[in-house]
Amino acid sequence: MAAVPEFPARCVIWFGQPHAAERAALAAEGWQVRGVASDACVAIGMRGSDLVVGLLDLRGAAPGNVEHLQALLEQHRHMRVLAILPPGPYPTPPPLQSLLAGCVETFTAPLDLSSLVQRLQHLADGDETRSPAGAQALVGNSAVLQVARAALRKFAPVELPVLVTGETGTGKELAAQALHALSPRHARPFLAVNCGAIPAALVQSELFGHERGAFTGAATRRLGLFETASGGTVFLDEIGDLPLDAQTNLLRVLQEGTIERVGSNHPLAVDVRVVAATHIDLEQAVERGQFRRDLFYRLNVLRLPMPALRDRGSDILLLAEHFLASFRRRHVTRARGFTTEAAQALLRFNWPGNVRELLNRVQRAAIVSEAELINVADLELLPPQVEMPQRLLHDARQAAERDALLQALRDNAFNITACARTMQVSRVTVYRLCRKHQLALPELR
Ligand SMILES: Nc1ncnc2c1ncn2[C@@H]1O[C@H](COP(=O)(O)OP(=O)(O)OP(=O)(O)O)[C@@H](O)[C@H]1O
Ligand SMILES: [Mg+2]
Structure with missing residues (x-):
């Protein structure tokens, strides 16, 4: 039956x-x-x-x-x-x-x-990214994003690991989710773990599980991520932070499709696809001896680079509108758009924190905005005021004053009355300024 x-x-x-x-x-x-x-x-x-x-x-x-x-x-x-x-x-x-x-x-x-x-x-339903239009979860029409989306669609059905690279906040995890959503594994779990966020001593147990009594505190058997995600996808974020011993075991997953729980030496078959992400240069980590070369080659078969936000042109505005609309669905806010200056400032900004920074700035602006249109100040995108230290400012003013005085004296052949007229000050002031800036008139003449 x-x-x-x-x-x-x-x-x-x-x-x-x-x-x-x-x-x-x-x-x-x-x-x-x-x-x-x-x-x-x-x-x-x-x-x-x-x-x-x-x-x-x-x-x-x-x-x-x-x-x-x-x-x-x-x-x-x-x-x-x-x-x-x-x-x-x-x-x-x-x-x-x-x-x-x-x-x-x-x-x-x-x-x-x-x-x-x-x-x-x-x-x-597996998040909106798991809908048939998984790649559509990535908002944007720029050429660089289209390239990423096309790669994502191509890689999704292939049963090989994918290495997602890109600066912080460029949407590496979102891309990994979309990849899973478009893959034949979409009905099975997508489990993400940040390799840098787990204490080194616990990484093995977190990923591969442990047997009861494997170490002090292991009171019960625990399944690791690879077993829990059976049939699905494991997303290893910040793979560059994975300790070397765990790298060895990950290599075994990729080569043989097996794991061993901590405290056991029975290999167990696991069926997972690995998608890894990094914002560091793994080639360099390999050269420095921090990342296994063989693991790097295994992971680097299909590479998905996520472009920086500053290279996505008007996608910045599409994303800003998208984040505002999504905020409005969940919170009460007056803000329903952006002023022209705000839009220009968004386009000009360099976005070191990429899409995540844009999301945070838009949400914050939607909260603080008093008006229907979010302005430059709400987004905290005012050009930084060049703050000159007081002393430098004072020195610069003094130098400018001395230069102007000397110029006026020269232009008027050191005639005090004429100089005073040019400078639109009294004769007494000209004498006072000469004393202040230690200009000895008899010598200069
Ligand atoms: N193209 C996009 N369209 C819509 N939302 C996006 C897009 N790219 C990123 N996001 C959103 O921006 C935020 C950051 O994305 P994500 O966490 O995927 O970035 P990341 O590259 O993994 O960042 P980190 O390097 O910091 O781990 C998330 O809230 C994500 O939903
Ligand atoms: Mg991430």
Whole structure:
């Protein structure tokens, strides 16, 4: 008898207290809602295939809970989390900022239930990037972006690793998600890990799992990322930071398709596609002996370079409009566009932080803007005032004054009355300035 396919459950873990109407709206769309008091200590039970989304309801959260929530999220690093903020505006304290930085998206109360449900639906469908138009998640029409999009479409169906390169914030992770979305693996998990963010001692266990008792504190067997992502894609961000011993094991995954859990020497077959990203020059890391050459060659077969934002021309404006529109769907703001000067400033700016910086500036501007059109100051794109130190400024003024005086004296053959007329000051002032700048008239004449 054929096995009945097991449909993954869709579950929202609501940290806080959902209102009855909220519970009902989610249930109507097929979401199980599990309310968890935000100060409770929970172990979230889920099957590997379940789709679980966390929802941090900060509408009534006591400030003291922030740390607790942070710890909870740490334990469930692979869970995607949305947050609901109390009605603003209000200053966000730093601990809350770091909590929110880990969230996929934030909504401000009063909650727009239909956008929340829609967002959850997108997540269930594998995010908007997993729609058939995966590459369309990359907003922009510039020639350089078209090239990246074309490469992405070409690489997606090929079962080989991909190395995504590019400066910080250029959309490497978004491209990796789009690649997965367009690949035959799209219905299986896409799991991302930042190799630089895991303590070196835990990397092996995080990626390959461990057996019970493998090391102090390993009380139970734990599956690593490669096993959890079975059938899907593992995205290794900042691959240049992967410690050398983990590099060796990754090479084994790529060459033999097997892993060994820490504390075991039984190879286990895994079926994952590896997409890696780096903003450093891996060739140089190889030359310095920090990155295995053989691993580099394995990873570097299909390379996807993401262009810098400053090279994408008017995409900058398309993206700014896109981010503003998406902010407006989730928050109350008066801002609905940009002034002409603001648009010009956006185009002129050098964007060292690329698309992420643009996103942050637009969101910030949408919050602080008092008007319907965001201006240059809201975006904090005023040209930096050349701040001359006071002393230099004083010296420069004195030198200019002396030059002007000397010029006027020479032009008038050192005749004080005529010089005073040219300078439009009194004769007494001319004498005073000569003394001040130590110009000895008899000698000069
Ligand atoms: N072309 C794009 N269209 C729409 N959103 C984009 C685009 N490129 C990037 N973004 C958004 O910009 C932000 C940064 O992108 P992402 O995290 O993919 O960059 P990254 O290159 O991985 O950055 P880092 O090097 O810092 O890890 C994300 O919020 C992403 O959704
Ligand atoms: Mg990234």
